[in-house]
Amino acid sequence: MALRPEARARPGQESFPMAAPMGPAERCNQWFTPWRFALLLLLFVFAAYPDVLLGLNTFFYRDYGLFGYPLAHYHREAFWRGEIPFWNSLSNCGIPHLAQWNTMTLYPLSIIYLLFPMPWSLGFFCLGHLFLGGIGMYFLANRWTSNRFAAAIAGVAYAINGLMLHALMWPNNIAALGWMPLVILCIDHGVRFGGRQTVIAVLAATMQMLAGAPEIILFTWLLAGAFCAVTREAPWQARWRRFAVAALLTAMVASAQLLPFLDLMVHSQRDQKFGTDVWAMPSWGWANLLVPLFRCTASAVGVYSQDAQQWTSSYYAGIGILALAILGATRGRDRRVLVLVTAVLAGLVLALGSAGGLLTLLKKIIPGLGVVRFPIKFVVIPIFAMPLLAAMAVARWHSAADLAGAIQRRRWFGISGALFVLIGCVVMASWMHPATGEHAEVTARSGATRALFLIAAAVLLVLGNRWTGTAGLSLRLGFIALLGLDVLTHAPRQNPTVPTAALSDGIPRDDRFKTEGRVMVSARTQAFFDFAATSNTWEFCRGHRRALLPNWNLVEGIASAGGFYSLYTAPQSDLRALWASGTNVSRSLADVFGARWISSEANLFGWDERRASLAILTAGQGPIFADREQTLRALASSALDPASEVLLPRAAEGHVHATSVVGARVVSSRAGNGVLEAQIEADGPTFVTVGQTDYPGWTATVNGRPARIWRANHAFQALEVPAGTSRVRLAYRERTFAAGAGFSLAGLLICAGLWSWGRRHRAEESPPLLAA
Numbered sequence: 001m002a003l004r005p006e007a008r009a010r011p012g013q014e015s016f017p018m019a020a021p022m023g024p025a026e027r028c029n030q031w032f033t034p035w036r037f038a039l040l041l042l043l044f045v046f047a048a049y050p051d052v053l054l055g056l057n058t059f060f061y062r063d064y065g066l067f068g069y070p071l072a073h074y075h076r077e078a079f080w081r082g083e084i085p086f087w088n089s090l091s092n093c094g095i096p097h098l099a100q101w102n103t104m105t106l107y108p109l110s111i112i113y114l115l116f117p118m119p120w121s122l123g124f125f126c127l128g129h130l131f132l133g134g135i136g137m138y139f140l141a142n143r144w145t146s147n148r149f150a151a152a153i154a155g156v157a158y159a160i161n162g163l164m165l166h167a168l169m170w171p172n173n174i175a176a177l178g179w180m181p182l183v184i185l186c187i188d189h190g191v192r193f194g195g196r197q198t199v200i201a202v203l204a205a206t207m208q209m210l211a212g213a214p215e216i217i218l219f220t221w222l223l224a225g226a227f228c229a230v231t232r233e234a235p236w237q238a239r240w241r242r243f244a245v246a247a248l249l250t251a252m253v254a255s256a257q258l259l260p261f262l263d264l265m266v267h268s269q270r271d272q273k274f275g276t277d278v279w280a281m282p283s284w285g286w287a288n289l290l291v292p293l294f295r296c297t298a299s300a301v302g303v304y305s306q307d308a309q310q311w312t313s314s315y316y317a318g319i320g321i322l323a324l325a326i327l328g329a330t331r332g333r334d335r336r337v338l339v340l341v342t343a344v345l346a347g348l349v350l351a352l353g354s355a356g357g358l359l360t361l362l363k364k365i366i367p368g369l370g371v372v373r374f375p376i377k378f379v380v381i382p383i384f385a386m387p388l389l390a391a392m393a394v395a396r397w398h399s400a401a402d403l404a405g406a407i408q409r410r411r412w413f414g415i416s417g418a419l420f421v422l423i424g425c426v427v428m429a430s431w432m433h434p435a436t437g438e439h440a441e442v443t444a445r446s447g448a449t450r451a452l453f454l455i456a457a458a459v460l461l462v463l464g465n466r467w468t469g470t471a472g473l474s475l476r477l478g479f480i481a482l483l484g485l486d487v488l489t490h491a492p493r494q495n496p497t498v499p500t501a502a503l504s505d506g507i508p509r510d511d512r513f514k515t516e517g518r519v520m521v522s523a524r525t526q527a528f529f530d531f532a533a534t535s536n537t538w539e540f541c542r543g544h545r546r547a548l549l550p551n552w553n554l555v556e557g558i559a560s561a562g563g564f565y566s567l568y569t570a571p572q573s574d575l576r577a578l579w580a581s582g583t584n585v586s587r588s589l590a591d592v593f594g595a596r597w598i599s600s601e602a603n604l605f606g607w608d609e610r611r612a613s614l615a616i617l618t619a620g621q622g623p624i625f626a627d628r629e630q631t632l633r634a635l636a637s638s639a640l641d642p643a644s645e646v647l648l649p650r651a652a653e654g655h656v657h658a659t660s661v662v663g664a665r666v667v668s669s670r671a672g673n674g675v676l677e678a679q680i681e682a683d684g685p686t687f688v689t690v691g692q693t694d695y696p697g698w699t700a701t702v703n704g705r706p707a708r709i710w711r712a713n714h715a716f717q718a719l720e721v722p723a724g725t726s727r728v729r730l731a732y733r734e735r736t737f738a739a740g741a742g743f744s745l746a747g748l749l750i751c752a753g754l755w756s757w758g759r760r761h762r763a764e765e766s767p768p769l770l771a772a
Helices: 024-030 034-048 063-080 109-114 120-143 148-159 162-169 173-192 197-213 216-229 236-253 255-266 286-287 317-328 335-350 357-364 368-373 376-397 401-432 440-466 468-487 525-531 537-546 570-579 587-592 629-638 737-760
Strands: 057-059 294-296 303-307 497-499 518-520 597-600 607-610 617-626 645-649 662-672 675-682 685-691 698-702 705-707 710-712 717-720 726-733
Touching: 024 148, 024 376, 024 468, 034 120, 034 468, 057 063, 057 120, 057 303, 057 737, 063 109, 063 120, 063 162, 063 173, 109 120, 109 197, 120 148, 120 162, 120 173, 148 317, 148 376, 148 468, 162 525, 173 197, 173 216, 173 236, 197 216, 197 737, 216 236, 216 376, 216 497, 216 607, 216 737, 236 255, 236 737, 255 737, 294 368, 317 335, 317 440, 317 468, 317 497, 317 597, 335 357, 335 376, 335 497, 357 587, 357 726, 368 607, 376 401, 376 525, 440 468, 440 675, 497 537, 570 587, 570 629, 587 597, 587 629, 587 726, 617 629, 617 662, 617 675, 629 645, 645 710, 675 685, 685 710, 698 717, 717 726
Parallel strands: 518 597, 617 645
Antiparallel strands: 057 497, 294 303, 597 607, 617 685, 662 675, 675 726, 685 717, 698 705, 698 726, 710 717
């Protein structure tokens, strides 16, 4: 008997056997259409953060306040000035902005927070990508299972889990995670059918690429490659050819972002030995998949996390999803299942860092992995794979005959019982051997509630498989609601909120802060705020703003010698280490930083003015030629007088004419973002020293003629001017951006050509990408 259209396997789709015609149980499963699922997922997102969606409150905790929001604010200000923010002159004495990649300068959906009011729009941006991730996972799971109920389970599980809820503090990470399922779906579709499907894969992958989360993008392509290897719907030569074309075109279209990033990477502090075991999952970390608060301690604002790693406060996927993922893993003959099981196990072992052994081995084979700083990031892979395994388990169970269904039911109860026992063991371990700072009663409550959710999930799923009609649909909806409720209640809010006024209202400042020199947060003040906190979220947020902790200076429009970024130039990193190494910053170091204001030692939120501080642009210094170690020692010990001396590399000796201190003054100067102009009067050939980070994109002219910029005082700039009056101009140009933009345009033109060619030469009809 022919299958009904709704039950028939689509081209290129692995399908589970279904009874024909469609029975009552299948009608219950098919009720979960894309639009109904979208509404259901929206309710979950709203339940998680109604105050943020309504614009009453906003995120602020950790990296959201110190990185995500300030950089989005800076981007927005540049946008409304009609500028592309290639260079950030307000942080770290100047630092490349677009090249950081995670600043999302070229990410198209950044338009959300560029056009709409802040801070509401950035919170909406983050929650919107949480929603996008769930929708993408729904379509991917439905493509692979032909079961809408299973797809709905996968979609909710991917969007609502501990890692995704925590990732709301990183706009770039949540954006990349939001695109991850759709990218894998599009690449999987593209390698099967080629033509226009390859173009769609390129466009989706480019969106994720521009979001700026390198590790998540790497994991996405590794998984996509693994699925490409095991799919059967096209010859392997065609699959890998299409995969390579998609990868190459994605790199081309994203080149305007990737080339500046790679250029900065080459000049940055990161190398193959950068990654360490810092923030690896603790050896007992797998227990948090069962009891999320096991050996976790609370911060002052109530966020629980492991002391051993602070990258994510949770990677709890839900006890029901864990049980279903284990059930799905029992179908070992399916190639996709084998890939997913391998991904889960490998991700959990790699997250342990050197303790797991696998990461150490891989670093020897692939040295480039050394740039990945935190091993815990590998937990992204199992968080992606477990919802798909869960969906496959549900789809297989629903499609099984009576005998096979009974076997699945026994396995389900066996797995649930085993997890129940393991939860008890974890709770017992907490009571008998609590970790420092752990409250055994908190762990016990966490374990008890997860056990109750596990029992409820086990019962609901079995009853839902047996009942049909309204009762069956209600049980299915109840099961999905239970999965979401489990995660939403597994810990206190992972991202606390604060009234929007805490971010949008101004902080009273001395007007000179914006016009005279830079501020410098002392190492002592930074250390205090690293460990001090208050449960009052308003005071917590406003306190960080008042202290101008990185990167709140961007919101205030105040130049700072510090900042919090992923990449710094290597010399910048050296000076940051000097700055943080001692209680008191040396006079020489403070002067070359251009620090006019330093955090007060007497008043927590006060600032001490350095009235004798050196201006950012000075002239008349005599050169001292020194190597790296001599330069750093001089800056650390105040042996240098930056008002009359400038440290130049030994390579400059014999190539400069100015040899001694001469009378000189800066008559006038004008600074903008990426440009600095000045008029200098000097009694003889001398140096103009600029307290601005030296980076290859800077060029200089003196009286309209090109002038060489020398690296000065280890990380800054100096150039020679002749006697008399000179006009000096320095300008920043992202040197790889033009080439990258050319590659991007070429990639888009090739995509357009492939799209047109695919319309005229379609060898086979491919199914709709988002068919449901």
